[in-house]
Amino acid sequence: MRATSYEGPYRIAVKDKPDPRIEHPQDAILRVTCAGICGSDLHLLHGRVPDTRIGSTFGHEIVGVVEEVGPEVTAVSRGDRLVVPFNISCGACYFCSRGLTACCENTNPSSDVACGVYGYSHTTGGYDGGQAEYVRVPFADVDPMKLPDGLSDLQAVPLADAYPTGYQGAEMCGLEGGETVVVFGAGPVGLYAMRSAWLLGAGRVIAVDKVGYRLDFARRWAGAEAIDFEDADVITAIKDLTDGRGADATIEAVGCEAAGSPMQRAIGVYVKGVAGSATALNWCFHATKKGGTVSVLGVFGPPMALVDFGTAMNKCQTIRTGQCSVKRYLPQLLEHVQAGRMPVEELITHRYPLEEASRAYHTFAQKEDGCVKAVLLPGT
Ligand code: NAD
Numbered sequence: 001m002r003a004t005s006y007e008g009p010y011r012i013a014v015k016d017k018p019d020p021r022i023e024h025p026q027d028a029i030l031r032v033t034c035a036g037i038c039g040s041d042l043h044l045l046h047g048r049v050p051d052t053r054i055g056s057t058f059g060h061e062i063v064g065v066v067e068e069v070g071p072e073v074t075a076v077s078r079g080d081r082l083v084v085p086f087n088i089s090c091g092a093c094y095f096c097s098r099g100l101t102a103c104c105e106n107t108n109p110s111s112d113v114a115c116g117v118y119g120y121s122h123t124t125g126g127y128d129g130g131q132a133e134y135v136r137v138p139f140a141d142v143d144p145m146k147l148p149d150g151l152s153d154l155q156a157v158p159l160a161d162a163y164p165t166g167y168q169g170a171e172m173c174g175l176e177g178g179e180t181v182v183v184f185g186a187g188p189v190g191l192y193a194m195r196s197a198w199l200l201g202a203g204r205v206i207a208v209d210k211v212g213y214r215l216d217f218a219r220r221w222a223g224a225e226a227i228d229f230e231d232a233d234v235i236t237a238i239k240d241l242t243d244g245r246g247a248d249a250t251i252e253a254v255g256c257e258a259a260g261s262p263m264q265r266a267i268g269v270y271v272k273g274v275a276g277s278a279t280a281l282n283w284c285f286h287a288t289k290k291g292g293t294v295s296v297l298g299v300f301g302p303p304m305a306l307v308d309f310g311t312a313m314n315k316c317q318t319i320r321t322g323q324c325s326v327k328r329y330l331p332q333l334l335e336h337v338q339a340g341r342m343p344v345e346e347l348i349t350h351r352y353p354l355e356e357a358s359r360a361y362h363t364f365a366q367k368e369d370g371c372v373k374a375v376l377l378p379g380t
């Protein structure tokens with residue numbers, strides 16, 4: 001089959017690889033029809049995730065059709081269309097039985113930190129990803145959701161990751177109604193978080209980014225006020241909008257940035273034009289009011305960023321974070337999509353055949369050509 005192949009920092013290719021096969025009775029093999037590129041893939045591409053091996057297949061936002069199932073699979077069968085959550089979970093362990101599939105103990109047993117994730121380095125189990133013609137889906141009865149007729153691949157693929165993650169970010173703010181929520185990062189995750197914040201009762205949503213067309217998206221698509229952090233002193237601007245106190249809640253949807261010198265990346269400071277690795281997280285502490293909540297969605301890889309934790313401590317803030325346990329959100333979020341309350345597909349501005357993966361990554365990474373979200377369409 002054809003599949004993406006990591007060739008070292010900043011380089012991705014498409015190569016011939018062996019077809020995946022059933023390795024365990026609970027596996028299924030999926031023919032991939034749509035595979036998203038996530039901001040998390042950029043951390044891999046930029047060499048920020050440990051143990052990302054040359055030749056690995058990326059891709060953890062997967063929609064496809066079941067080609068083959070192992071003898072113990074009962075919930076799905078050949079021909080079913082599925083969306084596959086990015087985390088791989090067993091469904092039965094201590095954490096899975098509490099809905100925390102992102103903390104599964106059985107899919108990456110050599111780590112007590114991360115569960116298995118498709119196409120996300122050997123740090124998360126070394127599973128092959130779905131930016132390929134076919135992918136092996138372990139525990140096929142557990143995570144995947146069958147797609148109803150009428151739901152397109154482009155409506156389904158955000159359900160694998162970006163939309164539930166954004167929703168979780170808003171949910172972790174603990175909104176009761178009328179709060180001001182500031183979202184750092186107007187990428188797909190941040191934009192879904194903004195719209196989810198409205199659904200959960202926010203009274204005001206403010207977006208912070210530096211990419212003009214993404215801030216326009218935040219205004220137009222997510223009804224947010226927008227701050228360009230290259231034009232304004234961001235903390236002052238937020239305080240000015242919130243009676244000097246700061247926001248009730250902030251959402252960090254940026255993660256470790258690739259730009260800047262290794263030193264800048266390590267210390268996390270902002271120097272005009274170049275965000276350090278923890279800039280947005282530190283801004284969250286300063287932009288959140290005393291007693292407020294900071295909700296952290298971004299992925300942070302080593303080297304450790306210098307995080308201004310003392311500010312958060314002194315301001316008595318609640319800090320919540322987590323890899324999204326996608327499965328628990330799917331029924332409810334599917335309903336929002338089907339009812340038209342969350343037109344998830346409108347963020348997918350760019351589609352590419354699998355063979356053009358390198359161009360797709362480049363356009364998404366460089367924030368070119370108005371790209372908000374890019375997907376690969378194997379088989380086209
Ligand atoms: P993206 O790269 O498309 O978007 C990030 C945005 O942040 C960009 O528009 C960028 O211009 C902006 N930005 C950079 N520095 C900033 C700063 N200092 N302040 C404000 N904005 C800044 O990525 P995405 O797909 O939207 O993902 C966002 C983050 O969420 C990534 O770190 C990704 O790894 C993470 N993520 C986490 C989970 C989870 O389960 N918690 C799931 C998916 C993605």
Ligand code: ZN
Nearest residue numbers: 038039040161
């Ligand atoms: Zn992701």
Ligand code: ZN
Nearest residue numbers: 090093096104
């Ligand atoms: Zn488990």
